[in-house]
Amino acid sequence: MEVNSIMNGSLPPRKFLAPEIILGNGCRSLIGQYVLSLSGRKIFLISDPGVIKAGWAGEVADELNSREYDVLIYDKVSPNPRSAEVMQGAETYIEEGCDVIVAVGGGSPMDCGKAIGAVVSNQCNVLELEGVDEVALPAPPIICIPTTAGSSADVSQVAVISDEKRRRKFGIISKTMLPDLALIDPETTVTMSPELTASTGMNALCHAFESYVSNASSVMTDMYALEATKLVSEYLPKAYDDPDNIMFRDKVMLGSMYAGLAFSNASLGLVHSMAHSLGGYLDSPHGECNAQLLEHVVAFNYP
Ligand SMILES: [Fe+2]
Known part of the structure; x- marks a missing residue:
């Protein structure tokens, strides 16, 4: 039985996608220079109440503020992020004139941030983006700083959102969902x-x-x-x-x-x-x- 491609003698064509990755303790402090390279002015910093309480979102916001960026902190994200939270976040992003998304937290704020970006660019309801390759236009620049070691939403082409009305989750799977940068800093997981x-x-x-x-x-x-x-x-x-x-x-x-x-x-x-x-x-x-x-x-x- 052929379980995987190593055991199969042929080499079929496959693609591999990854964002730019910086890995290492302390790398979260590089956020300012990367936002500068993306020409960001107003930052939509998405996180959740637990990560804010732990201090990580505030530290990133302080670093951005010290470089005189305007930072809006959005924390209306449930542990299983809901479609209504994505739509509310997208509305706030547009109203406030943001131009870069920075997600600090576990899979919930990162998935929610990625979905917000897709909704902002495609001007649609997030429910319409369900499935594979349904996101036509790329999202605004997004940087992820994971504070858990598990979801890997910071390096993946996937966002999973809850459709609270139908009590089910759905995936948005597209290369446009790949973040522009992952700042993977293990210190944040302590x-x-x-x-x-x-x-x-x-x-x-x-x-x-x-x-x-x-x-x-x-x-x-x-x-x-x-x-x-x-x-x-x-x-x-x-x-x-x-x-x-x-x-x-x-x-x-x-x-x-x-x-x-x-x-x-x-x-x-x-x-x-x-x-x-x-x-x-x-x-x-x-x-x-x-x-x-x-x-x-x-x-x-x-x-
Ligand atoms: Fe998973």
């Missing part, structure tokens, strides 16, 4: 609670696992998926037990980034399909839904 560390890390493990066994995997994604599986399975329990250890946080963040590059290009499988149904219906944390489903899907798929 303020995660053990529960959030575990659930976001399990999301990363599921990304690695599912992209490796995906029919759309390639030699380019397998490499990342395998390394991500090793890193996350070894270091996630260590980061959970010793949350202030920056070396463990580095390794989990690196694993998450590799997993993101893998799944963004190889797609995912039944775990994520079912996790999105479960999460949309019950409004439960995405990583937890994945963690509960993984072993059952593996048992189902294995034969």
Whole structure:
């Protein structure tokens, strides 16, 4: 049985997309010079109340303010971002005359920020963007600073939004959803609670696992998926037990980034399909839904 392209003797054509990435502790401080290179003037800084409380959004806003950028902080983002929040955010972005999006936080503010950008450019309802390649015009420049190690929305072509009326989630999948820059700074993950560390890390493990066994995997994604599986399975329990250890946080963040590059290009499988149904219906944390489903899907798929 051919599980992936490494085991297949031929090399079929596959593409691989990634944003510009800066990885390393302290790299969040580079935000000012990158906004300058994008010719930004008014920044739409999207985050959520938990990340604001942890201080990361304020630190980024201070750095931008010190360079005399106007910064609008938008924090009306639920843990599973809703279509109404995207539409409200897009309205605010336009009313305030913003020209760059900076997302600071986990998958929720990053996905919401990416969807807001797509709505602003395409002047439509976010529900119309559901599916693959439905975003005609590219979003305004977007920079992501992830503060969790799991969603990898900062390196992916995907945004997942909840349709609260129908109690389901939907994906917007398009190369126009790829952020312009990911500033991946593992230091920002030390303020995660053990529960959030575990659930976001399990999301990363599921990304690695599912992209490796995906029919759309390639030699380019397998490499990342395998390394991500090793890193996350070894270091996630260590980061959970010793949350202030920056070396463990580095390794989990690196694993998450590799997993993101893998799944963004190889797609995912039944775990994520079912996790999105479960999460949309019950409004439960995405990583937890994945963690509960993984072993059952593996048992189902294995034969
Ligand atoms: Fe996920």
